[in-house]
Amino acid sequence: MEQKIQLKESDIPRQWYNLAADLPTPPLPPLGPDGNPVTPDMLTPVFPMNLIEQEVSTKRWIDIPEEVLNILYRWRPTPLRRAVNLEKHLKTPARIYYKDESVSPPGSHKPNTAVPQAWYNKQFGIQRLTTETGAGQWGSALAFACKLIGLECKVFMVRISFDQKPFRKLMMQVWGAKCIASPSTETNAGRTILAQMPDTPGSLGIAISEAIEAAVTDPTGKTRYSLGSVLNHVLLHQTIIGLEAKKQLQSVGEKLPDIVIACAGGGSNFAGLAFPFTTDKINGANIEIMPIEPTACPKMTRGPFSYDHGDTACMTPLLPMYSLGHAFVPQPIHAGGLRYHGMAPLVCQGIVEGLFKPKAYKQTKCYESAMTWTQTEGTICAPETSHAIAAVIDEAVKAREEGKKKVILFNYSGHGLMDLVGYDNYLSGKLRDIEMPEDELFKYTKDLEKFPKAPMRKTGQW
């Protein structure tokens, strides 16, 4: 059997899959400041109407525009690979497949939504997108998409990353984006913070506030904001991952996987791989679906299910989700993409329903797993991806112990070539798991009590 399972461009999925059509109980609606559900019109200063329509859609299948496909062809369909060397190393009877999203030019799954978001904005007559970025993975993906589609792009990058991680910033600049350290003097939000704390290292919360403000205050009305995870339309665009994987598995005679695994920060790479298989689970297939998070930011495994804001500055609507509170600041683990206080509402509703079984891993265990991966499969994974690999190894060992020939599928969401400092810390013995005391971990969940209750509506039996 070939280790790399290809799919022809002509066999690429031509529609995205929308889990909202099939969830036994749909997620609760986002709420505005007055506690009432947000209407599409209220979102128009921030997003173009064609994306808002996707955000609220309950249609099962949504066409992927031909022009979007023409750009995705630069790297899609991505290969599905079989990790035969890891299987041998673990002496497992499990067959381990992984979808290799690291092959995109920015090196992760992020451009799967950056490209359609840029395209729909361009169609709507928008000329400029703003966004925020932490370590730079999302910012570089949006810069890439805007360059190819012909939009200006402004990225507010958390200052500490801007100063300490110059390479992602350089990627954005090569793709023509303007990358600004946040807090900046370009927005009221930024100026206010700088006046109070001139030496602040910045935060994702502040950067989101600046990016939204820069979009909504543009007097020409030709600027909108773009988000790289959490929202329904973002997850929708990522489902091309799982739809391709399904075709590829079938092409080598595998019906369905027994276990589906992906790391989850805001939820988009997990949803992208898992949602197309979730529909099979809803229809009776026996599939374990596991979003993996760091123990340093354990919203899915330990956080309450509640309404909360998506950003620290409370500019977004209230979303129904597992959350540690919008003011929560996790330990500075290397997996920057998993340091988000909340989780996509569609993923959260799946957890409430029992469709998804989240699991948390410590950073050192993840780096240990990443090293096992590197020394068997040969590639260097992103710190976020190492969380999925840690869970894959555990499941493969369990399959060995149980003597079961399970099919494990996971998302290789990104490469780690821009994140080698974490490996250096691990190899030189500097990496530690700093456990946060319970009271610190849950310090901000009491803020959630002031928001409307989010009832755990559950119908399914899985």
Next chain:
Amino acid sequence: MEQKIQLKESDIPRQWYNLAADLPTPPLPPLGPDGNPVTPDMLTPVFPMNLIEQEVSTKRWIDIPEEVLNILYRWRPTPLRRAVNLEKHLKTPARIYYKDESVSPPGSHKPNTAVPQAWYNKQFGIQRLTTETGAGQWGSALAFACKLIGLECKVFMVRISFDQKPFRKLMMQVWGAKCIASPSTETNAGRTILAQMPDTPGSLGIAISEAIEAAVTDPTGKTRYSLGSVLNHVLLHQTIIGLEAKKQLQSVGEKLPDIVIACAGGGSNFAGLAFPFTTDKINGANIEIMPIEPTACPKMTRGPFSYDHGDTACMTPLLPMYSLGHAFVPQPIHAGGLRYHGMAPLVCQGIVEGLFKPKAYKQTKCYESAMTWTQTEGTICAPETSHAIAAVIDEAVKAREEGKKKVILFNYSGHGLMDLVGYDNYLSGKLRDIEMPEDELFKYTKDLEKFPKAPMRKTGQW
């Protein structure tokens, strides 16, 4: 038509192509210190006999071991892609195809030879390889290969790169190699230099001397040295690139390319793509084959054809090649892989024969071309690869002016994700073309006069 032309693993070439079998006049032999041809036995302290046999072989086809193929499958066959977006941008009738060697885990073509070299050494009972590296591209490829095959690996890295470019060093360490700043205290060569110049930034010449010394002085006899370019067996291993490309072109109905282009430092990525088409040219096909070099190191376009040492410290045999003299130190251009004073003897003999037409480009023009590439095709290329792209753009524009539907094939030898500093310098206007005065450029070619003459034996008419 698909933009990405795949090849199945089952269709991978199973033999390497050896141009030495078909060159109208074979290259002159390497000479020892006494001026007599080097015999295979004399090389045994440095290389294992199975690789020495490949080095001196004139067999046309040499089998690729199954176990080597099993490792190459991790990223091979590599895609052949059509640069449709660059074509549109240039409004050229030319069809531009590129072989994407950037998809290997270390990010370049280098593992194509690192893997078989490690494998043959392991077969021969060797336990440890030494090598040198400048910016780290080759060192990381050999570290990767040794990890997968089960050899120890020690890399002497030029000190200035070791200090200034920590990321390639980290890649080597992740793959388990020991990476040492050169000059080091581990060898006589290193200690001697350090005693004279404690603050030296090091050089590739010194690093080669240290790596060879570390191999030949190991009392267990279980250590050998590995070189990443120049030698016949290294070029041989790279021919899998061109052999795959030929099958892929044929699969989309292209008979042969009209133009074949690759950058050339020591010559291995150029040879890898070009040699399988050179045999067609020898047999009458009308193909222009162009190795591209930087004007900062113009050995092929301006250097004399002569016998010279492969390293600064004169430890290697004398090789017949175009050379600027083994003591030549080029300007510090970002394309570190093209800063070598000589060129592979097989490539040089092809130039003498008129089979290859070398061309030189200035650094600023190359970065300008790299930016055109990034903004059309979307990926960020290595500074070395940008030299090939500069020539491709010139040929595509010429095809437009002549109204000719030419087929241009080039080697996308590596990505530039570890080389973003050069882009930063270009974008911020700091990049300059520093022209070396003629007397400095040719200062060391007079050293060549003391070596045996290398007659320009030429039989072909191309």
